[in-house]
Amino acid sequence: MPPCDFVPDKYESYPYEDMLKIRKQNVSPSLTPYYKKPLLLHQGRMQWLFDHEGRRYLDLFAGIATAGVGHCHPKVTAAAQKQLGRLWHTSSVYMHPAVQEYTKKLTSLLPDPLKVIYLTNSGSEANDLAMIMARLYTGSFDIISFRGGYHGNSPYTMGLTSIGNYKHGLPNGIGCQTTMLPDVFRGPWGGSRCRDSPVQTIRKCSCSPGSCQAKDRYIEQFKDTLATCVPKKIAGFFAEPIQGVNGTVQYPMGFLKEAFEIVHERGGICISDEVQTGLGRTGSHFWGFEGHGVEPDIVTLAKGIGNGFPMAAVITTAEIAASVTQGLSFNTFGGNPMACVVGSAVLDAIVEDGLQKNCEAVGTHLLLEFAKLRDEFEIVGDVRGKGLMIGIEMVKDKDSRQPLPTEEVNEIFEDCKDMGVLLGKGGLHFQTFRIKPPMCITKEDADFAVEVFHTALARHKERMATAK
Structure with a gap:
């Protein structure tokens, strides 16, 4: 993972299990959190998010394309x-x-x-x-x-x-x-x-x-x-x-x-x-x-x-x-x-901060690197977008273009999170990974994200081969 010199404050709120209980009892049930074990986020700094245990994640979704200039940008x-x-x-x-x-x-x-x-x-x-x-x-x-x-x-x-x-x-x-x-x-x-x-x-x-x-x-x-x-x-x-x-x-x-x-x-x-x-x-x-x-x-x-x-x-x-x-x-x-x-x-x-130029440079690099994974893996059907607005559509196979089953998409999604990269999901069947990070991410961050995604795809391929 690329270096980061920011040290988050110590988490001092309710324990995780209490937070989960409150979420289930008091927060709208239509708001389904991501991940089997929902993340309890505590702090953010530019392209990074930190959970209650201090673990760091590269945020490639930016609060659904919202934290554009970075979490807690000093000037803002x-x-x-x-x-x-x-x-x-x-x-x-x-x-x-x-x-x-x-x-x-x-x-x-x-x-x-x-x-x-x-x-x-x-x-x-x-x-x-x-x-x-x-x-x-x-x-x-x-x-x-x-x-x-x-x-x-x-x-x-x-x-x-x-x-x-x-x-x-x-x-x-x-x-x-x-x-x-x-x-x-x-x-x-x-x-x-x-x-x-x-x-x-x-x-x-x-x-x-x-x-x-x-x-x-x-x-x-x-x-x-x-x-x-x-x-x-x-x-x-x-x-x-x-x-x-x-x-x-x-x-x-x-x-x-x-x-x-x-x-x-x-x-x-x-x-x-x-x-x-x-x-x-x-x-x-x-x-x-x-x-x-x-x-x-x-x-x-x-x-x-x-x-x-x-x-x-x-x-x-x-x-x-x-x-x-x-x-x-x-x-x-x-x-x-x-x-x-x-x-x-x-x-x-x-x-x-030159963020529009950064979107073009880093986004183009990301797109071209993800396109290489499309050529390598049958389940990567499409890579598309401009700048730092990117979609990776997952399919059963490239000929049919049928959406990859939700449970398989979710496994890849979970693997990426476990390796420190947060993605979004979209599409009518939630078959597309949405990448819309803070516009301040670097080429080094992009390379790390591609490496993580490649590993997650390889693990999926191994699971499917074992299942057969």
Whole structure:
């Protein structure tokens, strides 16, 4: 394991067994912890997490792509501590310098005319508000999103989210329609030059340079949804530039640009959900939508903008924002001084620490190294992503592309944890390992992670051979 000179404080809270008992009795039962023996985390420092016994882990999930600049980043921590002693909370009915300073700094990073910000507390809240904006501005109601997309778990956004595990069998999402996900690995069409990624799928295609049959066919499916499921005029279209919860799914190059044009022709607006792709994580660009050559009408942000502090944002144009003024849009905690000071420090840390460049350099190295494991192991079906947003999809075999059984995925998952690496899981069948670490990880950390994953795959291969 790479060295770390940080020494965590001694754990002094309840014993582990008492914590487990409290968790089972008093914490929501729908919140299932990772691992057979759930981790009791105690402290964090940049890319490292420490459990109650002082054991160190390389965090490759960052609190679900949230601790972007690193756990307890010194600059962010210092800014929060300073503001904590000055003023915790007002409401947006008053002015506070932190709010204006942060909104100016954030909007300077977005293209014109995306210059008006609404501050909220979570990605679900942000996407709720974006749905309202789309409907008020266009005067239409129907909204389209991708199957496999995740945009929140509130009653409103549950209609946008199209992953069965997040559904509760209750009425939700009236006016929300899903369309086929243009997944070039698992979907009906895909090829060897479809993705904007250092690693392509193992599927072959006969496309000539500059053309993509998969993209064209998925566009036809998108048009079919518009022709059959919604009225002639729609309110909008939500898309993650790269799907997060569904396992870092990438679309064919050019698809999103063409889809945005089609939506605009139908009177709708386009919303880029940058909750996981924003703030330089993809490496090549600061915002995920830039990698597709598109300009959305609304951008929603959360997770990494607060580095773990609960905050989120909706950024739009003055024209769209004006449509919301027919009634009050109020959020008690949105834009509180603490959140804005933290958010501003996060933006500074990304620039000062060179984290976008680090995402591109270390992320590309990781992708190429993981691709070597795909070539070595039959169960590694796909390696994909950009920057430090990576997915490794596990399969029974490369020909069928059927998901690797959950119990086998979990064994690999547990082995990695036991060797000191924490991963995420995603996909409709939890068959994809999600790698979205703090953006400060080093090449040495990356090499350690690849070595651990290789060992876990080798152990799986040995177990399966013994079982036969």
